[in-house]
Amino acid sequence: MKILMVAIPNHHFFQWVNQLKNSGYEVFWFDVTDGGPKSDRINWVKQIKGWKLKWDFPFRSRIKKAFPSIYKFIQKYNENTVYDEFKSQMETIKPDIVHCFEMQLSGLPILSIMEQNNVPFMYSSWGSDVFYFEQLGVTNEDLKSFYNRVDYLITDCKRDYKIAVNNGFNSAFLGVFPGNGGLEVDVSKILPVSKRKIILIKGYDDGVGKASIIFKALESIPKAFFQNKEVVVYSADDTIKRQVEVSKQLSNLSIKIYSRYAFIENEKLLSFMGQSCIHIANSISDGMPNALLEAMAMGAFPIQSNPGQVTEEVVEHNKNGLLISNPNSPEEIAVHIQNAINNETLRKDAQNFNINYIQKYYNRATLQPEIQALYESVNAKSF
Structure with missing residues (x-):
């Protein structure tokens, strides 16, 4: 099974993904912001990084710092869009499941591509993106479109599932899980x-x-x-x-x-x-x-x-x-x-x-087989 994760570089995301290590799944991570180098913390994951710049031209960092307006103009023509890159990755990888973490930063930027296919789409809500969506700049229209496309929802609290349902979500709920996949205590x-x-x-x-x-x-x-x-x-x-x-x-x-x-x-x-x-x-x-x-x-x-x-x-x-x-x-x-x-x-x-x-x-060891089983159940339902 191929799972394409979409998320920003984040400690809690890395912890969640590592719950799938040794599961037998082929896991990819599309860094939607393309921020920083590959992460050693999930070095077993196929990481899609370095996609944004078309050309890393000489003295780019100096120009960015000294002449921000000129740099911004250049980057209009020197950056690949999330739309083009993610669409290309979807066509190349052909994932069995796409799983995005957080709506505003990871879900909405790929929504138009996901609306063009019927690949099972999982969404993990994070932080304030369900409870505080309007203040975060998400319109009711965007919210409705996003919920209409999401097939499976995971929340980190009971409250957010109720809010999602009240705002139009009517697909499958996979349950409440900690956003980091559980805790391992010394x-x-x-x-x-x-x-x-x-x-x-x-x-x-x-x-x-x-x-x-x-x-x-x-x-x-x-x-x-x-x-x-x-x-x-x-x-x-x-x-x-x-x-x-x-x-x-x-x-x-x-x-x-x-x-x-x-x-x-x-x-x-x-x-x-x-x-x-x-x-x-x-x-x-x-x-x-x-x-x-x-x-x-x-x-x-x-x-x-x-x-x-x-x-x-x-x-x-x-x-x-x-x-x-x-x-x-x-x-x-x-x-x-x-x-x-x-x-x-x-x-x-x-x-x-x-x-x-x-x-x-919230024990990490106890939750690991449950989290791995989520993907197996989603994949089984897609056939």
């Missing part, structure tokens, strides 16, 4: 509650991510709460770094920031989670956050926003975490942080519950 990196000294924060502050509200909350909390604690921020937008630098209260804390634009290995992030007393993430739109599941797996107490009520599918407020009801309220977040730090018993009970919960429902 239990040796999980510290007991008494030894956890990190307050870990996801630093997205891009309009959807609201990390800046978390830092406003930190400013209002007495410094005594952070005694012997270190604040670690990962995937931080530049606005967060500036917010910390100009704040007298924040600059007095021990804060380490990892930029959103500097790669941090997932193993290192999981290690941080295994040392964290709390993990805070705040946004106004999301699917089932992979970072939330990873934090739970590593025993970090989650304080998480709940856009569209998706987080409450795995977190019960005041039992195994705390839900942020208003992501724009630093006052609410400040109360949650103080309550979590003060209540070691709650964090200990939550740690035991969450580790067992993730092991039961």
